[in-house]
Amino acid sequence: MTKGPQFEPVQPVRAYQRIVEQVEDALARGDLTPGQRLPSERELVAQFAVSRSTVREALRVLESNGVVRSRPGDPNGPEILPYSSSALRKQVARLARVDQLTLSELIGFRMIMDGAAIQVASRLRTPEELDDLEATLVAMRDAIDVDFAAFSEADLAFHELIARISRNSLIQTCNEVVRGVVLGLIADKIAHAPNSRALMLESLHHHAEVVDAIRAGNGHAAARIARQNMFDYYAGYVPDSEQETLRALIDD
Amino acid sequence: MTKGPQFEPVQPVRAYQRIVEQVEDALARGDLTPGQRLPSERELVAQFAVSRSTVREALRVLESNGVVRSRPGDPNGPEILPYSSSALRKQVARLARVDQLTLSELIGFRMIMDGAAIQVASRLRTPEELDDLEATLVAMRDAIDVDFAAFSEADLAFHELIARISRNSLIQTCNEVVRGVVLGLIADKIAHAPNSRALMLESLHHHAEVVDAIRAGNGHAAARIARQNMFDYYAGYVPDSEQETLRALIDD
């Protein structure tokens, strides 16, 4: 090795950090499963042989990681949560706010991501899954008559299904997370747009075309339509100067 | 509205949570910028008019979100960190461990993601960026003679450049995060593989082909080669049963 020994900066391990590790390891090993309860804070004090402040600092870390949730007064201890994308979403939302991630980058990410997922899905889909997609279209149609929130939920179900068909739960999670952040930024504007209903109908139409293309096994076409749809749906909310960048993503 | 009023569960806002919000808002507004220091804990106690325990619980949350870092003995207060993907990576790593995300899903995600980024990049790249890519290839060649870690770093630079050319920092972050998690799982195995050097050479060769295809403006070919490369590079580390799923991702 030409570089010589690689020393890393040494830093003390905090007690609360070791508690966090122990809990997360227990979760990874399966000794702890979602729905179970952690002992109460005072009980943890005894088990870990540290002070309550230390236990609580560890719990705050676990809580912000989406691992547990504490509820005051609950006779059972903190609850072990099932994995949810909320912690990831928080990170991405922070990225968007603090790191100047623009709306057009978020949308561009979705266009790329969703297009790729649809392309993969159009090859892997089983006949049953095709039926499921059709069913989702019907649900979307019905939801239009309710309100935007309902339509949005049906749309989410569609994309979740696509991600599931692509056999990759990370895609599903990513899609869900970024979609959540995007909607958080502009859902109100869409919901109150005067042509909201027309937008929903057009989106539904595009979705149907996507499903047709998937049925035909034409992944390229399906992905292209999906990207076009997302562009039409969202592009109005990004500055004109950035619209061109997004438009460039439509064709592959 | 046909659904009636939608009540949301009301839950008390904790003091430490409001401190977290205040700090993150200040960051979002730009009142706080990376590199700056927060006041010391005892000073924050005075400013927020809460106890030190509360301040510390808030700091633990901020710390686990990658917003600040505390160092004992530091005469300056906690440091405001620039955004880094470390917090995101922690989430994805947890997802991988706890939520049974498989290695093949992580690799599949990268194949899809990176392929899409390369496809976009091959259209958007400027001549200068093409030169930068060539330069990265040279760096990779040199790094092979050093060790695997160096090669890995040069490879990271290549992918960062691709992501940057695709004009989307979220892609870059995602790529970096998932790449980090994958390497964390199998870097040792690759580094100590007997044919490690041959693998690196082959990978370099593929990268060169990708650059050629990008220069030619053939996004499809570039993406396909990149996916193939990633498959060759990593597939040996996933169970046979899952290799087929990955192989299906190579062609588009």
Next chain:
DNA sequence: TGCGCCGACTGGTCTGACCAGTGGACTAGG
């Protein structure tokens, strides 16, 4: 000028206390 000591800080941890909630057990009243 250079070096080492010192002291004023830092964050990490601990102790012990109080409070407002929660929910189970217990009890009085139907």
Next chain:
DNA sequence: CCTAGTCCACTGGTCAGACCAGTCGGCGCA
């Protein structure tokens, strides 16, 4: 017997004050 109300043990959230081991800047000594 069952219900409704009370009570109480316990929860997590917060507080005040203390000690410790580090860190680092400045002062004074060689």
